[in-house]
Amino acid sequence: MNQGLFPVRVDPLKCLEQNADFSGSIAVSKLERLQGFLQDDSGEAQVEIHFGHDEQGIALLSGQCQAQVHMTCQRCMNPVAVELKHDFEVAIVVSDEKAKHLPKQYEPIICEGDSLELLPVIEDELILSLPMFAYHHECDDNELKAKEELAPVETEAPSNPFSVLEQLKK
Numbered sequence: 001m002n003q004g005l006f007p008v009r010v011d012p013l014k015c016l017e018q019n020a021d022f023s024g025s026i027a028v029s030k031l032e033r034l035q036g037f038l039q040d041d042s043g044e045a046q047v048e049i050h051f052g053h054d055e056q057g058i059a060l061l062s063g064q065c066q067a068q069v070h071m072t073c074q075r076c077m078n079p080v081a082v083e084l085k086h087d088f089e090v091a092i093v094v095s096d097e098k099a100k101h102l103p104k105q106y107e108p109i110i111c112e113g114d115s116l117e118l119l120p121v122i123e124d125e126l127i128l129s130l131p132m133f134a135y136h137h138e139c140d141d142n143e144l145k146a147k148e149e150l151a152p153v154e155t156e157a158p159s160n161p162f163s164v165l166e167q168l169k170k
């Protein structure tokens, strides 16, 4: 099993042949469509996927994605942490025509060539797993304080770029 960063694209036929597994993380900042539903682009998704076939020989991509993201609380409009966890199973087909013949329980992903972009697939699944509305259990002033804490803090980066060069020379 591959650990670390999640692969961007794979050869689906090869993966199916090998019953390949992948796992790793994807930064939320790389998932722009998902960000449209969120307060910020912090956090990362942990993803595990598996290529294989069902009993009928249908090519499947199954997996689980998990992420902690910040949505907007619909009561106080402050960020609220939301835990996403989603199991999915999609069928890999080579054409629209084939997709029409799939059993109803499977969502198709159409993959015509020897390259399958994984990030959009995972991103779709994460978007599907978002709650319709997010709320704090209790909205109060503490949430306002928490928001201040979330604000970017000045890091101790050297103010003078040349001092970095000085350090590099050592």
Ligand SMILES: [Zn+2]
Pocket: 073, 074, 075, 076, 077, 078, 080, 135, 136, 138, 139, 140, 143
């Ligand atoms: Zn709230």
